Amino acid sequence: MRFLGIDPGLLRTGYGCVEFTAGTPRLIEAGILKLTARKSVADRLLELDEDLAALISELKPDRIAVEQIFAHSKHVRTAIIMGHARGVVLLAAARAELPLAEFSPATIKSAVAGNGQATKRQMQLAVAAQCGLAAPPSPADVADAIAIALTDARRALRPQAR
Numbered sequence: 796m797r798f799l800g801i802d803p804g805l806l807r808t809g810y811g812c813v814e815f816t817a818g819t820p821r822l823i824e825a826g827i828l829k830l831t832a833r834k835s836v837a838d839r840l841l842e843l844d845e846d847l848a849a850l851i852s853e854l855k856p857d858r859i860a861v862e863q864i865f866a867h868s869k870h871v872r873t874a875i876i877m878g879h880a881r882g883v884v885l886l887a888a889a890r891a892e893l894p895l896a897e898f899s900p901a902t903i904k905s906a907v908a909g910n911g912q913a914t915k916r917q918m919q920l921a922v923a924a925q926c927g928l929a930a931p932p933s934p935a936d937v938a939d940a941i942a943i944a945l946t947d948a949r950r951a952l953r954p955q956a957r
Contacts, residue, residue: 796951797823799856800944801847802936803880805839806830808846809936812854813926813944815952820945822926824854825937840883847887859888860896860947862903862939896947903939906946918942 802809811825828846830839851859861884864874888895901911908921919931919938925945932938 796858796948797854797856798944798948798951799851799854799859800940800942800947801859801861801884802939802943803843803861803877803884804830804936805836805843805876805880806832807934807936808843808880808884809934809938809940810850811932811937811941811944812856813941813948815948818952820926820948822928822941825932825941827934827936836879840879843880843883844887847884848890851887851891851893856893858894858896858947858951859884859891860898860943861885861888862943863897863899896950898943898946903942903946906949907942915939 797812797814800811807830808828810828812823813820814823828843830842834842861881864878864881885895904913904918905911907925908917910917913921915935919933919935922938922941923931926941932941
């Protein structure tokens with residue numbers, strides 16, 4: 796199965812696609828969808844929608860996962876902006892008729908780094924180690940997206956208790 800993790804943003808959206816074979820993750824592709832900063836928010840949302848549709852068509856994931864909105868009192872504007880981008884991701888998953896998973900930042904950090912308060916650097920190192928990468932993914936948005944995909948894959952592939 797292929798799992799596409801998305802770390803949404805209105806300037807850059809990270810993505811990571813992983814495939815699991817015999818319990819071992821293999822990174823298929825990861826990167827950044829760069830949106831045009833000088834465009835209006837509406838135009839960037841349209842740009843993100845088009846980029847995600849092309850990415851889904853190219854990578855052919857079986858599932859999509861995205862980070863839930865994290866609202867910190869000092870960064871309310873960031874949460875609102877992320878909410879716009881998340882809405883586009885949710886719409887893209889629905890249009891492609893793909894199952895969608897949503898995880899809190901702490902759940903992702905705990906699942907991948909073993910610490911719900913892991914730093915960006917710790918996440919980059921954990922993702923690199925688990926995917927057998929020569930160097931940590933950069934920027935952090937890419938590592939976060941891969942971590943989201945890894946979290947979804949491990950949850951979806953976990954044997955169910957009877």
